[in-house]
Amino acid sequence: MGMRPYSPGKPIDEVKRELGLSDVIKLASNENPIGPSPKAVEAIKQAASGINIYPDAAAHDLREAIAKKHGVSPDQVVVGNGSDELIHYLGLVLLEGDETELVMGDPSFVRYIASAQLSDARLTKVPLDNTWTHDIPAMIGACTDKTRLIYLANPNNPTGTVVGKTGVEQLIDDTPEDALLVLDEAYYEFGTEHPDFPDSVELLKQGKPICILRTLSKAYGLAGIRVGYGIAPVEVIDAINRIREPFNVNVLAQAAAIAALDDQEHLDHTVRLNREGITRVEEKCRAMGLKTVQSYANFICIDCNRPGEEVFNELVKRGVIVRSGHVLGMPTHIRVTIGTENEMTQFLNAFETVMAVTA
Numbered sequence: 078m079g080m081r082p083y084s085p086g087k088p089i090d091e092v093k094r095e096l097g098l099s100d101v102i103k104l105a106s107n108e109n110p111i112g113p114s115p116k117a118v119e120a121i122k123q124a125a126s127g128i129n130i131y132p133d134a135a136a137h138d139l140r141e142a143i144a145k146k147h148g149v150s151p152d153q154v155v156v157g158n159g160s161d162e163l164i165h166y167l168g169l170v171l172l173e174g175d176e177t178e179l180v181m182g183d184p185s186f187v188r189y190i191a192s193a194q195l196s197d198a199r200l201t202k203v204p205l206d207n208t209w210t211h212d213i214p215a216m217i218g219a220c221t222d223k224t225r226l227i228y229l230a231n232p233n234n235p236t237g238t239v240v241g242k243t244g245v246e247q248l249i250d251d252t253p254e255d256a257l258l259v260l261d262e263a264y265y266e267f268g269t270e271h272p273d274f275p276d277s278v279e280l281l282k283q284g285k286p287i288c289i290l291r292t293l294s295k296a297y298g299l300a301g302i303r304v305g306y307g308i309a310p311v312e313v314i315d316a317i318n319r320i321r322e323p324f325n326v327n328v329l330a331q332a333a334a335i336a337a338l339d340d341q342e343h344l345d346h347t348v349r350l351n352r353e354g355i356t357r358v359e360e361k362c363r364a365m366g367l368k369t370v371q372s373y374a375n376f377i378c379i380d381c382n383r384p385g386e387e388v389f390n391e392l393v394k395r396g397v398i399v400r401s402g403h404v405l406g407m408p409t410h411i412r413v414t415i416g417t418e419n420e421m422t423q424f425l426n427a428f429e430t431v432m433a434v435t436a
């Protein structure tokens with residue numbers, strides 16, 4: 078009862094109903110605005126006639142595809158019903174009671190908090206620095222002999238900020254012996270636009286004891302079918318496999334993920350469109366005298382210099398759903414997922430109107 082249910086972005090249909098609007102866009106959940114890879118959709122159609130059969134519990138072909146893509150062994154790969162499921166499992170594996178502790182940035186991804194709570198573990202939240210970036214020395218300083226899990230969302234959600242190679246290596250080197258450092262790279266495909274983005278898989282290959290989480294939900298556009306994966310030393314994968322629900326990734330999801338991972342063109346298009354959207358928001362905000370947080374993800378936070386909740390509500394009235402920073406630990410910000418070119422035009426127009434009215 079002490080836990081808060083996850084609060085998803087406001088559904089489009091709810092806003093249409095409540096406000097009698099017909100044209101509503103949602104830029105709130107960091108989904109891919111151009112849709113899934115057509116190859117993934119085709120693979121789902123092909124696989125659909127086989128759904129009377131349980132999925133491959135070992136997800137052999139998908140793990141093989143992931144392993145091949147990254148040049149690791151399939152034994153170092155585990156797949157999940159979204160990477161959310163893997164976050165849940167890591168907590169079950171490594172945390173138990175208040176002699177164990179999870180360390181994370183603040184604000185960062187909310188599911189880490191739930192993971193600690195589910196295991197009755199200690200939770201240590203380390204404030205981000207004044208650029209909304211993870212404060213690596215402070216995170217190292219916060220670790221104790223109870224620390225079992227350290228989460229670094231890189232790029233971070235909700236801020237979009239990146240910790241470069243030096244910072245990540247420093248955190249790896251200073252991770253206590255009994256702790257596992259998890260690099261949650263849900264936005265990896267956008268993050269690599271950062272000039273100093275760490276090659277985490279290479280670090281793992283060098284023998285660093287880290288767990289890397291990636292997802293097909295963001296750049297690959299498969300949020301609705303739920304596939305994420307972890308790459309880690311075999312001992313970590315083995316531990317997760319012992320508690321993993323055997324059929325956690327369904328037949329359609331396995332087929333879709335294999336096809337999507339192979340669609341470089343769709344990925345390139347996604348990343349390009351995203352960069353254009355980020356640049357447009359940055360330029361517009363600069364012109365309006367507003368600060369944005371430097372983002373290497375598929376969303377951007379804008380400091381509205383007034384309660385983000387107010388701006389969020391005014392935008393909803395104009396058919397644009399974003400995230401209020403209020404619930405994300407950034408009270409004067411809104412977080413805007415980058416949409417298509419048309420969606421961004423609609424957002425920017427509505428935003429300009431709202432900021433003029435509520436000024």
Ligand SMILES: *Cc1c(COP(=O)(O)O)cnc(C)c1O
Nearest residue numbers: 159160161186234263292294305
């Ligand atoms: C979206 C997100 C995830 C989880 O995505 P799944 O859809 O469960 O794969 C994990 N971490 C961060 C930081 C995210 O933003």
